[in-house]
Amino acid sequence: MTGAGPSGAKPEDRLPRAERMVAFTDAAVAIALTLLVLPLVELVPEAVHANEPASSVVTHNLVAIGSFLLSFVVIARFWTVHHRLFGFSVRLTPGLVRLNLLWVLTIAVLPFPTEMISSFESDHFAPPFYLSVLLVCSATLSAMTIVMQRTAARDGDEDGVPESFVVGSLASTSTMVAALVVVLIFPDLGAWAFLVLIADPVFEPVIRRLRGDRKKPRGVSG
Amino acid sequence: MTGAGPSGAKPEDRLPRAERMVAFTDAAVAIALTLLVLPLVELVPEAVHANEPASSVVTHNLVAIGSFLLSFVVIARFWTVHHRLFGFSVRLTPGLVRLNLLWVLTIAVLPFPTEMISSFESDHFAPPFYLSVLLVCSATLSAMTIVMQRTAARDGDEDGVPESFVVGSLASTSTMVAALVVVLIFPDLGAWAFLVLIADPVFEPVIRRLRGDRKKPRGVSG
Amino acid sequence: MTGAGPSGAKPEDRLPRAERMVAFTDAAVAIALTLLVLPLVELVPEAVHANEPASSVVTHNLVAIGSFLLSFVVIARFWTVHHRLFGFSVRLTPGLVRLNLLWVLTIAVLPFPTEMISSFESDHFAPPFYLSVLLVCSATLSAMTIVMQRTAARDGDEDGVPESFVVGSLASTSTMVAALVVVLIFPDLGAWAFLVLIADPVFEPVIRRLRGDRKKPRGVSG
Amino acid sequence: MTGAGPSGAKPEDRLPRAERMVAFTDAAVAIALTLLVLPLVELVPEAVHANEPASSVVTHNLVAIGSFLLSFVVIARFWTVHHRLFGFSVRLTPGLVRLNLLWVLTIAVLPFPTEMISSFESDHFAPPFYLSVLLVCSATLSAMTIVMQRTAARDGDEDGVPESFVVGSLASTSTMVAALVVVLIFPDLGAWAFLVLIADPVFEPVIRRLRGDRKKPRGVSG
Numbered sequence: 001m002t003g004a005g006p007s008g009a010k011p012e013d014r015l016p017r018a019e020r021m022v023a024f025t026d027a028a029v030a031i032a033l034t035l036l037v038l039p040l041v042e043l044v045p046e047a048v049h050a051n052e053p054a055s056s057v058v059t060h061n062l063v064a065i066g067s068f069l070l071s072f073v074v075i076a077r078f079w080t081v082h083h084r085l086f087g088f089s090v091r092l093t094p095g096l097v098r099l100n101l102l103w104v105l106t107i108a109v110l111p112f113p114t115e116m117i118s119s120f121e122s123d124h125f126a127p128p129f130y131l132s133v134l135l136v137c138s139a140t141l142s143a144m145t146i147v148m149q150r151t152a153a154r155d156g157d158e159d160g161v162p163e164s165f166v167v168g169s170l171a172s173t174s175t176m177v178a179a180l181v182v183v184l185i186f187p188d189l190g191a192w193a194f195l196v197l198i199a200d201p202v203f204e205p206v207i208r209r210l211r212g213d214r215k216k217p218r219g220v221s222g
Numbered sequence: 223m224t225g226a227g228p229s230g231a232k233p234e235d236r237l238p239r240a241e242r243m244v245a246f247t248d249a250a251v252a253i254a255l256t257l258l259v260l261p262l263v264e265l266v267p268e269a270v271h272a273n274e275p276a277s278s279v280v281t282h283n284l285v286a287i288g289s290f291l292l293s294f295v296v297i298a299r300f301w302t303v304h305h306r307l308f309g310f311s312v313r314l315t316p317g318l319v320r321l322n323l324l325w326v327l328t329i330a331v332l333p334f335p336t337e338m339i340s341s342f343e344s345d346h347f348a349p350p351f352y353l354s355v356l357l358v359c360s361a362t363l364s365a366m367t368i369v370m371q372r373t374a375a376r377d378g379d380e381d382g383v384p385e386s387f388v389v390g391s392l393a394s395t396s397t398m399v400a401a402l403v404v405v406l407i408f409p410d411l412g413a414w415a416f417l418v419l420i421a422d423p424v425f426e427p428v429i430r431r432l433r434g435d436r437k438k439p440r441g442v443s444g
Numbered sequence: 445m446t447g448a449g450p451s452g453a454k455p456e457d458r459l460p461r462a463e464r465m466v467a468f469t470d471a472a473v474a475i476a477l478t479l480l481v482l483p484l485v486e487l488v489p490e491a492v493h494a495n496e497p498a499s500s501v502v503t504h505n506l507v508a509i510g511s512f513l514l515s516f517v518v519i520a521r522f523w524t525v526h527h528r529l530f531g532f533s534v535r536l537t538p539g540l541v542r543l544n545l546l547w548v549l550t551i552a553v554l555p556f557p558t559e560m561i562s563s564f565e566s567d568h569f570a571p572p573f574y575l576s577v578l579l580v581c582s583a584t585l586s587a588m589t590i591v592m593q594r595t596a597a598r599d600g601d602e603d604g605v606p607e608s609f610v611v612g613s614l615a616s617t618s619t620m621v622a623a624l625v626v627v628l629i630f631p632d633l634g635a636w637a638f639l640v641l642i643a644d645p646v647f648e649p650v651i652r653r654l655r656g657d658r659k660k661p662r663g664v665s666g
Numbered sequence: 667m668t669g670a671g672p673s674g675a676k677p678e679d680r681l682p683r684a685e686r687m688v689a690f691t692d693a694a695v696a697i698a699l700t701l702l703v704l705p706l707v708e709l710v711p712e713a714v715h716a717n718e719p720a721s722s723v724v725t726h727n728l729v730a731i732g733s734f735l736l737s738f739v740v741i742a743r744f745w746t747v748h749h750r751l752f753g754f755s756v757r758l759t760p761g762l763v764r765l766n767l768l769w770v771l772t773i774a775v776l777p778f779p780t781e782m783i784s785s786f787e788s789d790h791f792a793p794p795f796y797l798s799v800l801l802v803c804s805a806t807l808s809a810m811t812i813v814m815q816r817t818a819a820r821d822g823d824e825d826g827v828p829e830s831f832v833v834g835s836l837a838s839t840s841t842m843v844a845a846l847v848v849v850l851i852f853p854d855l856g857a858w859a860f861l862v863l864i865a866d867p868v869f870e871p872v873i874r875r876l877r878g879d880r881k882k883p884r885g886v887s888g
Binding site: 248260 | 468476560
Binding site for chain 1: 242253254327333334337351359365
């Protein structure tokens with residue numbers, strides 16, 4: 001049922017198959033995704049108490065609805081990458097489990113900065129705080145990608161994470177750094193700084209060159 | 223573990239098996255279904271503060287309870303269709319993953335319009351808003367159905383989505399359009415316009431004729 | 445992947461394997477179980493605002509904590525039975541899917557009557573309302589048990605639900621009816637009427653006799 | 667599909683495979699983990715109403731954020747142990763199912779004492795209450811570990827829980843007892859008493875000696 005590491009691990013050190021950790025992760029991500037709607041639901045009784053029409057729940061809360069959609073897309077996007085990543089060969093290591101739990105933490109906490117960018121308009125703290133959480137999330141995912149690539153290389157597993165996937169992941173993390181730098185230099189940009197995230201493709205060739213010496217056939221001997 | 227597409231996809235383009243995406247979807251749907259009860263739970267302390275008897279929590283909130291039941295049935299119904307759809311042969315494509323995440327969004331957001339039809343009686347905005355979310359949900363499911371049918375046809379997979387399933391899905395979406403048109407023309411109908419949804423069987427023969435030239439074989443013999 | 449019914453079902457009528465429905469059900473039940481704690485969490489800021497010590501959150505809310513524990517045990521107990529039931533051979537039929545969704549509804553709604561018995565002490569409506577939800581939950585589970593037994597018998601499946609399981613399920617439902625009758629006759633009993641549920645073993649021999657003619661070797665030819 | 671016990675259990679006593687119980691457990695744990703963020707989300711509108719800047723949501727609520735992180739780490743840590751435990755050979759017994767549900771209860775309830783240590787600073791009740799829940803959680807996990815070890819030994823299963831795992835689990839439980847004793851003797855320590863939990867490694871050799879006569883074979887060679 002479980003594969004002991006190739007280096008003759010003690011039985012108490014071996015780890016179960018990745019499937020359960022992935023299912024657990026998915027449940028947490030699905031919940032974070034679905035909890036995002038709760039602040040929108042709470043806007044409704046407020047409008048009722050203020051004797052406003054139903055349409056004002058939407059028209060007066062465009063920032064809240066936009067924040068909801070943004071965080072939904074962000075989480076869905078991160079999940080898609082995680083989903084593809086764990087489609088490659090995985091052998092759980094204690095470090096990978098810990099990184100994955102840290103990644104779950106960054107997803108689970110996201111409703112908090114989401115509520116901040118939704119409630120505080122033209123504030124200088126909320127956008128960089130939101131981006132910092134995304135950055136930790138992305139960096140953790142990159143770290144998992146590299147750990148998985150190395151573990152597969154060490155195991156001589158041909159089906160490990162390919163280099164192109166690592167490059168894409170590091171490029172995403174670099175974009176987050178860039179967006180964070182931009183919003184820290186120009187705080188008045190606020191959430192508009194998030195548009196820097198679209199610059200994602202810019203970083204891929206840079207990362208590819210920086211890691212150029214690894215572009216050799218992957219997983220051959222590590 | 224994963225099947226590379228038949229057209230020789232690059233390793234970084236291949237997608238994992240559908241099971242994980244389905245499990246993730248189910249978790250999100252189950253959460254949306256279960257979160258619907260929270261506004262009902264919050265009615266209880268309100269009645270306590272107003273010194274009303276417990277029975278009034280039910281008798282004074284029939285619209286809220288009805289909205290809860292309606293959305294529960296709607297989500298359960300959509301899940302049943304999704305469940306049957308993914309019982310056919312599935313090969314994940316990036317487009318299918320994106321459509322599925324959009325579908326999850328429409329389910330996850332449903333507690334928001336539910337709270338609106340529950341809190342605003344005789345309002346002209348809430349019912350068409352609720353129906354619009356249902357329409358996007360249904361249209362997305364129809365799009366997934368067609369994408370899966372085409373992917374299976376291209377792969378030469380005999381176990382793909384049968385034409386009758388596509389017709390049923392498009393008929394449901396057409397019914398949603400009809401209900402939305404009715405409530406926009408006769409806004410005073412309010413939630414009663416939802417009764418148009420019962421007209422579902424009316425649209426099946428129309429859709430079948432419109433798509434008549436596709437009613438040929440594929441998967442019918444299975 | 446899916447087994448078409450033995451009676452040559454049309455492809456669009458066939459249903460996927462039970463595993464996905466079971467996983468979906470489990471997610472909904474796990475959420476209902478975990479949401480029960482939210483009203484307890486909300487007691488804490490109330491005590492802070494009232495300048496009470498932390499211990500009073502517990503000592504002043506014994507009924508709320510008791511209701512939480514009761515509903516947790518109730519849901520856990522129902523889940524255990526569902527878990528054992530679906531350990532037998534299952535073939536999904538549209539009726540079984542519908543019954544299962546109704547069962548999920550009764551579990552998902554339980555936080556609502558739980559909050560009522562927690563907030564309204566010495567009230568004549570909340571206890572029978574709570575018991576009615578349990579009764580529908582139990583009756584639905586019994587109906588699923590019988591449907592699964594019959595489907596297995598019709599399929600000639602030797603591994604179907606055994607008669608003893610059906611008897612146990614009907615006995616539980618009978619106990620719920622008895623508890624509901626008691627609380628309707630003696631409304632002042634309030635939640636104490638729940639103690640009738642302990643009488644469960646009383647009903648097993650009665651049910652067994654009533655169904656005596658079925659105690660023959662099960663699943664032989666139906 | 668299910669393995670009847672080796673002692674010729676009646677069909678109605680047999681239990682399904684552990685996978686479903688594990689998945690159910692994971693869903694509940696993932697939800698408890700994700701619900702922890704809700705009190706943080708609710709801090710945001712409070713700051714808005716008080717006309718405070720967004721940064722104050724963080725700077726004025728360091729205890730709440732620390733409690734969130736503490737409970738996240740605690741639940742993630744317990745889940746990791748549960749995950750590794752169920753990586754060993756498991757045969758469900760009614761006692762194991764019951765212990766597991768009790769364990770889920772201690773995890774599901776954790777948001778309640780978390781909110782207490784977050785809201786009541788320098789209070790003598792909240793820290794021991796929080797630690798008591800952790801102690802029951804840890805003791806239940808230890809009991810599951812021992813039950814699984816014994817069941818595997820009785821079944822002659824070589825892949826059962828190894829002794830070293832049992833020792834580690836009992837050492838964790840002992841540390842919880844020590845931390846609880848410390849906070850009861852020195853209540854002014856408050857949450858600082860949690861630092862005793864770091865003393866975990868101190869207890870392993872003691873437990874190992876106490877259980878010394880069991881350190882014989884079983885599963886060690888695997």
